[in-house]
Amino acid sequence: MRILLHTHNLMTRAQLEDTWRKAGAHVFTSESDYAPELIVIDLTAPKALQQIQMLHDKYPRTEILVFGPHVDAEAFRQAKGSGATSQVARGKVVERVLKQLQK
Numbered sequence: 001m002r003i004l005l006h007t008h009n010l011m012t013r014a015q016l017e018d019t020w021r022k023a024g025a026h027v028f029t030s031e032s033d034y035a036p037e038l039i040v041i042d043l044t045a046p047k048a049l050q051q052i053q054m055l056h057d058k059y060p061r062t063e064i065l066v067f068g069p070h071v072d073a074e075a076f077r078q079a080k081g082s083g084a085t086s087q088v089a090r091g092k093v094v095e096r097v098l099k100q101l102q103k
Helices: 010-022 048-058 073-082 090-101
Strands: 002-006 026-028 038-042 063-068 086-089
Touching: 002 010, 002 048, 010 026, 010 090, 038 048, 038 090, 048 063, 048 073, 063 073, 063 090, 073 086, 086 090
Parallel strands: 002 026, 002 038, 038 063, 063 086
Antiparallel strands: none
């Protein structure tokens, strides 16, 4: 699975990339020549909502999974309005994607 990951946190990026690559995913952090099969966006990243909208417009059939603090219901609501198709609390993003990789 090709995963486009957008996060500003280097520790988060390293952890997610390492875990998902070990499970067989191809993870990239900027657009490539290949369309992503899953887009994962950190809601705490600068301009996350604009990124969601832009990627939704470019890849309208691709799932956009957003993650962030579980207490920030407003950010999740805004993300959905910008084109996010699913959401998960920060602490659950790793296992959520791993489940998709196992399908």
